[in-house]
Amino acid sequence: MTGALLLLAGLLAPDATVPLPPVPHSPATWDLPSGKDPLRYVGVFFARGTVTDLKPTSALLDGQVTGRLFGPNGVTTDDDAHTYIEQRYLGFFDYSPTLLDGRATLRGAFEIDFTYGDLSNSTRPNAGGAINGDVVNLQTKRLAADVALTDDLRLVVGLQPLADSARDPARALPDDLLHAGGHLMFWGTDAAGVSLFGSWQRRAFARLSYFDLYLNQSDRDDDVELVMLDGALTVAASTEVGLHAWYLRDRSRGLGSPLGAGPASKLAAYNGTTPLSLGPDRADADLYWLGVDASHNRWLAGGPLSFSGLLMLNLGTFDVIEGSNRSADAPPFDDTDADLFAFLLNLEAAWRWGRASGDVLSLELLYASGDDTPDDRTVSSVVTGNAYGVPGALHATHRSLLLFPDSRVVNRQVAVVYDPGNLGYGVTAAFLNGSVDVIDETLTLKLGYALAAAAAQPVDGDRFIGQEFNGEILYRPMPFLWFGAHAAIVRLGTFLEGRVNDDPLPDGRPWVGYLSMTWVHF
Amino acid sequence: MAAKGRLAWLALAALALVGCHRGAYERMETLRFDQLTTPGTMRTARVGDVDVRYFEAGVGPVVLLVHGLGEHAGYWNENVPGLLEKDVRVVAVDLPGHGASDKPHDAPYTMGWHAAVLRGLLDVVAPDEKVTVVGHSMGGQIALRLALTWPDRVKHLVLLAPAGIERFTPGEGVWLKQVSTTATFLARSEDELRAHYRKNVFGAWSPAAEHHLEERVRLRRAPDFRPYIYAVVRCIHGMIDGPVADELPSLAVPATVLFGADDGLVPNPVLHGGSAADVAAEARRLLPRARVDVLPGLGHMLQIEAPARVNAAILEAAR
Numbered sequence: 008m009t010g011a012l013l014l015l016a017g018l019l020a021p022d023a024t025v026p027l028p029p030v031p032h033s034p035a036t037w038d039l040p041s042g043k044d045p046l047r048y049v050g051v052f053f054a055r056g057t058v059t060d061l062k063p064t065s066a067l068l069d070g071q072v073t074g075r076l077f078g079p080n081g082v083t084t085d086d087d088a089h090t091y092i093e094q095r096y097l098g099f100f101d102y103s104p105t106l107l108d109g110r111a112t113l114r115g116a117f118e119i120d121f122t123y124g125d126l127s128n129s130t131r132p133n134a135g136g137a138i139n140g141d142v143v144n145l146q147t148k149r150l151a152a153d154v155a156l157t158d159d160l161r162l163v164v165g166l167q168p169l170a171d172s173a174r175d176p177a178r179a180l181p182d183d184l185l186h187a188g189g190h191l192m193f194w195g196t197d198a199a200g201v202s203l204f205g206s207w208q209r210r211a212f213a214r215l216s217y218f219d220l221y222l223n224q225s226d227r228d229d230d231v232e233l234v235m236l237d238g239a240l241t242v243a244a245s246t247e248v249g250l251h252a253w254y255l256r257d258r259s260r261g262l263g264s265p266l267g268a269g270p271a272s273k274l275a276a277y278n279g280t281t282p283l284s285l286g287p288d289r290a291d292a293d294l295y296w297l298g299v300d301a302s303h304n305r306w307l308a309g310g311p312l313s314f315s316g317l318l319m320l321n322l323g324t325f326d327v328i329e330g331s332n333r334s335a336d337a338p339p340f341d342d343t344d345a346d347l348f349a350f351l352l353n354l355e356a357a358w359r360w361g362r363a364s365g366d367v368l369s370l371e372l373l374y375a376s377g378d379d380t381p382d383d384r385t386v387s388s389v390v391t392g393n394a395y396g397v398p399g400a401l402h403a404t405h406r407s408l409l410l411f412p413d414s415r416v417v418n419r420q421v422a423v424v425y426d427p428g429n430l431g432y433g434v435t436a437a438f439l440n441g442s443v444d445v446i447d448e449t450l451t452l453k454l455g456y457a458l459a460a461a462a463a464q465p466v467d468g469d470r471f472i473g474q475e476f477n478g479e480i481l482y483r484p485m486p487f488l489w490f491g492a493h494a495a496i497v498r499l500g501t502f503l504e505g506r507v508n509d510d511p512l513p514d515g516r517p518w519v520g521y522l523s524m525t526w527v528h529f
Numbered sequence: 530m531a532a533k534g535r536l537a538w539l540a541l542a543a544l545a546l547v548g549c550h551r552g553a554y555e556r557m558e559t560l561r562f563d564q565l566t567t568p569g570t571m572r573t574a575r576v577g578d579v580d581v582r583y584f585e586a587g588v589g590p591v592v593l594l595v596h597g598l599g600e601h602a603g604y605w606n607e608n609v610p611g612l613l614e615k616d617v618r619v620v621a622v623d624l625p626g627h628g629a630s631d632k633p634h635d636a637p638y639t640m641g642w643h644a645a646v647l648r649g650l651l652d653v654v655a656p657d658e659k660v661t662v663v664g665h666s667m668g669g670q671i672a673l674r675l676a677l678t679w680p681d682r683v684k685h686l687v688l689l690a691p692a693g694i695e696r697f698t699p700g701e702g703v704w705l706k707q708v709s710t711t712a713t714f715l716a717r718s719e720d721e722l723r724a725h726y727r728k729n730v731f732g733a734w735s736p737a738a739e740h741h742l743e744e745r746v747r748l749r750r751a752p753d754f755r756p757y758i759y760a761v762v763r764c765i766h767g768m769i770d771g772p773v774a775d776e777l778p779s780l781a782v783p784a785t786v787l788f789g790a791d792d793g794l795v796p797n798p799v800l801h802g803g804s805a806a807d808v809a810a811e812a813r814r815l816l817p818r819a820r821v822d823v824l825p826g827l828g829h830m831l832q833i834e835a836p837a838r839v840n841a842a843i844l845e846a847a848r
Contacts, residue, residue, distance in 0.1 A: 037634070037711065037755040037756055037758070037759040038710075038711050038712065038759075039709075039710060039711045039759060039762045039763070040706075040707070040710060208718070209716070209718045209721075210718065241720065244553065244719070244720060244723060245720045245723065245724065304724075306724050307728075308724035308725065308727060308728035308729075309720060309723045309724040309727050309728075310727055310734075362732070362791040362793060362828075363798075364798070446802060446803055446804075447798070447802055447803055447804045448798045448799075448801075448802030448803070449802030449803055483802060486701070486704075486799060486800045486801075
């Protein structure tokens with residue numbers, strides 16, 4: 008009652024005026040800053056010094072190897088520790104001419120990989136040394152024009168990021184690509200093409216893209232083309248559902264990269280992707296992906312829990328063509344078409360148990376189908392971009408360093424399971440990661456565990472691939488600059504025995520440790 | 530059409546329907562700034578060229594409540610009833626650019642200007658009295674500026690997660706101003722706002738927190754929403770350009786400073802990291818005579834998350 012009376016007394020008091028210097032009013036813009044810099048730049052510097060028992064044995068690649076550990080790329084282990092240092096710089100610049108009021112932007116990006124004292128990106132005889140640094144190693148990563156057709160629709164033409172998402176990767180946040188859409192598990196690289204990106208009130212996204220992954224001889228129908236149609240819709244608070252339909256037309260018959268391209272190529276064997284064993288013969292492929300994904304609170308900010316899931320069906324046919332280099336002792340040509348039917352399921356859950364960004368416990372489960380006879384013409388494991396690029400996909404949420412590919416690399420990226428196709432056997436995997444910010448947003452400690460088994464039972468071996476224990480310390484002494492110390496050790500199962508060509512599987516336990524520095528500047 | 534085909538089309542149609550979802554609050558009727566929930570009926574004082582809205586009630590020593598960036602007088606709704614029961618006179622202001630107060634384009638929006646406006650308001654509501662000034666976040670920095678400039682008008686400062694103690698280098702200041710654009714604030718979706726409120730602003734989610742999120746979302750199409758966002762950005766610039774930390778050792782007014790141990794905004798998580806305890810330690814160094822406490826389990830919105838604890842500090846200071 009007293010409060011009500013006091014309230015009433017306050018209401019009855021008169022309004023009043025006191026003098027203060029007058030504030031001039033003007034009809035100027037309410038936008039700040041009013042002038043936008045037409046040229047914007049973001050750079051990423053990364054360096055790491057590594058010690059590991061991984062040992063590259065390929066004289067051709069001179070240590071700079073990607074792909075499957077103990078595979079035909081020649082990377083194995085021994086009892087010694089090997090060291091190397093390497094660095095990478097990525098520069099992204101956008102130029103939006105003032106004349107066009109931001110309706111058109113040129114997007115460019117370059118990459119400089121510098122490896123101290125050995126080859127740079129396998130371009131012999133381009134071996135340089137740290138002392139002089141005379142290594143030509145500039146790569147073009149992005150060169151695209153981004154034009155606003157309407158307020159909601161943008162056309163992107165040229166070399167651009169290729170991701171399995173409805174969002175434009177050049178504009179998306181990392182969490183939107185890693186925990187939604189295809190999670191970058193199928194496509195995560197750069198490619199030349201044309202894309203149409205639609206965005207409506209930041210709640211609905213759609214894209215239609217065409218990429219020419221390999222244009223071999225322009226007068227022949229020997230290209231690899233990819234068409235992607237994706238949509239993403241916000242269906243509830245912080246909750247999004249996506250649909251994906253992609254078509255890949257592969258008429259390269261193995262042409263493309265130096266190792267070829269596609270499931271029937273050597274590249275597939277190097278990367279441990281889904282194989283198609285045709286001996287001397289080739290195939291024209293028509294592959295389809297149909298997928299659905301859902302995510303809730305993927306930024307892990309709208310609440311303490313986040314979930315995401317992805318189900319991708321992979322269908323297709325391989326029209327087998329007689330190879331031109333068949334030897335006399337080759338088996339008779341078999342024109343039986345090969346069929347692909349496979350699927351992948353990925354589920355993630357995370358709990359931010361503390362206030363800081365690093366106070367997170369996460370669990371990820373992965374199942375990718377496979378079969379026990381990958382050498383036949385019934386293909387039951389998924390095909391990803393890793394069958395066409397090095398790498399072509401970028402599964403990074405597992406945070407494993409050796410059992411699955413580490414994303415913090417320069418030119419050496421080797422893992423026991425490099426691709427969910429896993430030699431055609433598929434994979435069942437679990438990843439558990441827990442971290443704590445000892446100093447909020449400054450010092451993070453992380454421990455991780457990864458476990459992997461083949462989805463299908465090999466005829467001559469066990470399904471258990473291995474398990475990894477890893478740890479990480481990240482220290483951020485200043486904004487957007489991190490120093491890291493990382494280590495992992497893998498205990499191998501027996502799955503790889505019998506799948507290492509003619510070499511015996513080493514007894515050693517693969518391990519790696521490295522110090523890193525990452526600096527993002529703009 | 531086969532059963533499977535019909536099922537597929539039904540599934541697509543259902544997905545399209547749920548795809549029409551917009552945020553729960555974005556679908557609701559637009560809120561005007563003069564419809565925001567406040568502690569009671571708001572009044573108007575003409576201070577200089579600006580109409581300043583404020584709530585005033587009670588009898589006793591005056592307590593001036595100064596909200597933080599982007600907030601309004603309604604951010605004291607949890608505190609005012611309890612204070613009025615204890616015989617104090619409460620004045621809760623909508624700072625210029627905020628709430629239902631004027632949002633002039635050419636106002637400087639510096640901390641000094643805000644302090645001058647508060648001084649003008651005090652001349653209206655308590656012309657002959659030293660008052661207890663309670664400032665939250667940016668309101669804390671304004672309160673400090675007010676006390677440094679007119680110590681004769683301030684009896685005691687109660688600072689809740691105050692800005693102004695954490696320092697920014699010149700480069701950090703330039704960067705903060707570069708990234709604090711009206712376009713960024715205008716574009717924030719309900720989901721993004723919810724994420725920001727839950728992770729950075731509120732330590733514990735509550736009906737009051739949900740209410741403030743609803744208000745913020747429903748203001749998006751208010752007639753003076755753009756001037757409000759403009760004022761918010763100008764205030765950020767004002768905080769950066771008007772540091773007070775170096776002047777604090779000369780502060781002649783007694784102060785009580787409270788931080789939430791789980792504050793997600795102080796210190797700035799992008800630029801500095803660390804915890805509110807670090808900023809509290811700096812506050813103790815700069816204000817050796819002040820009482821500085823770090824309250825466990827609380828975030829940035831101390832007055833909403835722990836109104837009884839905050840009211841106790843205010844009443845202790847006001848008497």
